[in-house]
Amino acid sequence: MFDSLQTKLDRAIKTLKGQGSISEINVAATIKEIRRALVDADVNYKVAKDVTDRIKDAAMGRDVLTAVSPGQLMVKIVYDELTALMGGEKKDITIKGEPAVVLLSGLQGSGKTTFAGKLANFIKKQNRTVLLVACDVYRPAAIDQLKVLGEQIGVEVYSEVENKNPVEISRNAIEYAKKNNKKVVIIDTAGRLAVDEQMMREIEAVKAAINPSETLFVVDAMTGQDAVNTAKTFNERLQFDGVVLTKLDGDSRGGAALSIRAVVEKPIKFISTGEKMDALDLFYPDRMAQRILGMGDVISLVERAQMQFDEDEAKRINAKIRKNQFNFDDFLSQLEQIKKMGNIKDLMGMIPGVSKAMKDVEIDDDAFKPVESIIKSMTKKERANPDILDASRKRRLAKGSGTDIQQVNALMKQFDQMRQMMRQMNKMSQTKGGMAQMQKMMGGMGKGGPGGMMR
Structure with missing residues (x-):
């Protein structure tokens, strides 16, 4: 962005x-x-x-x-x-009460319903039971969309198909949450225009009826300065507690992220990228400033990796590396974990120096597909024993994966280089002075530029 x-x-x-x-x-x-x-x-x-x-x-x-x-x-x-x-320091979402109630507001098309699912997923990972509430009684299929998202993340969705009164629905949902031991209630309201007086009065009535511990204004970052003006109007009516910027992976110029805190005097609490339910981050002003200045954001990158980190899987992989048995099944497993971390170009932008090098390079989320296709075209024996892949087998893989022999050879070459590097790092870690050698080796990596198998 x-x-x-x-x-x-x-x-x-x-x-x-x-x-x-x-x-x-x-x-x-x-x-x-x-x-x-x-x-x-x-x-x-x-x-x-x-x-x-x-x-x-x-x-x-x-x-x-x-x-x-x-x-x-x-x-x-x-x-x-x-x-x-941008606010100086991170501001956490306020979750208080039994149950805690989070009210979402925003314009039509701001990504509010998708954010509701992401927030529910985020809170669920903190071992809190969550109830999503469908209070958008106007948009066709809005209730169905929320139910689909709830099913994806394993969170119950409360709705009343025949009831068209958002105030009653939200009150009833909170009573349902109390009876069913739900710790957090997230209320997704209808998108509205700030100039629509009737709709603004309606959400004011919802807030007055439920007294939420947190009211968030969800805004599309791609609307730029209009987002700031709209936030100001909404805040005058709702006095919300924080802002959520969605679609930060789009082509917006960034003005909303930089202006909104100063104009509205309310903190940005979350930033959202993409459609995946894991694509939600807490907003850290210092980290965003680092990214704007091309310094990267290693801390956020590590935190995303830790969210997808499987300790048992890591131990298994490390054991195989020590025995020089790392194969294509293991490589595919690691690839899946990387994909879960989010948009590839966004991740690369978190690495210091890489964002500048990659600014004119287009990388989409399908960048790994040729690699996956080649590996999935292998037999179980070939995945487990990469060294048996001769010229005949490679031709079969190229045909079966819809790629060409050059791509297959490039994958094999880079996979072999990776295995050699793993062997070296394993040997160094077991010898005196090995850490210094590892640091020297890591310092020399990447001189050929980013891209690797995605070229």
Whole structure:
């Protein structure tokens, strides 16, 4: 989402010249370019001016250490200001009461129902029982959509097909939750237009009737500055507790994420990407600032990996690596875990330095399909014993997987290189000084550029 902004900020900071200190003369052009980059990203003009004024005030007269260039110091200042602009620190969702009630509001088409499913899945993983409530009585198939999502994640959905009164439905759902030991109730309301007075009065009535512990405003990040204006209107009527930005994997310029906290004075609590039920993250302003400046977000990447981490599977894989028995069945298993972590390009953008290298490279979620097709075309014996794959077998795999012999050979070559690397790392970990060697080897990886089997 922030590719264009990241490129322009990087270019602006590189224009900073001078030695010893940052002065008004050498910082003027940089500040002007940073402000232009923010406005181009659809950031509210007043917000862009305020933040660049603060960057200028923070930078003026700052001594530059011998080991730090003026540009590096400016990156640190911009990072601090972007982090503060987006709220400074993570704000958790408030889940209080028996049951705790979370009310969702937002415009039509903002991704609210999908977010309801994602949030239910997120809370369920914290060992809390959840009840989803279908209060969208206007949109055709809205109740069915929520039921499909509930079935996917194993969460019960409460609905009243004949009842068209959202206030009654939400009250009845809470009573049902109390009787059935549901700890959290998530109420999905109808999407509405802020100018629709009748619909706004309706959601005000729902909130007054149920007194939720948390009211969230769900907004499509791709609507840019309009999202900020709509959030302001909704907040005047609902006084919501936090914002959810959806569709951050789209082509939006990022202005909503940067402006909404300053304009509405309510924190962003979640960001959502894609349609998968696991594609939901808590919002960390500092991590988002790192990503905007091309620093990556290793912590979020590790957290996503841990969510999909299977300890028993990891032990099994490690044992096979130690015995040099890692095969294509194991490789396919690891591939499945990576896919569960989310959008591939989004994941690569979390690796420091990679996001800049990948900004013009298109990678979709089908990037692994040729690899999977080749492996799934193998017999059980071939998967377990990759070394038996001769020219004849490779031709059969290419034909059976709908690929060509070059792709099969490329997969075999990279799989063999991976096994060799695993053997080396295994040997190093068992010898004195091995860790230093491993670090040296890892430092040399990736010099050929990202892409690998996806090329």
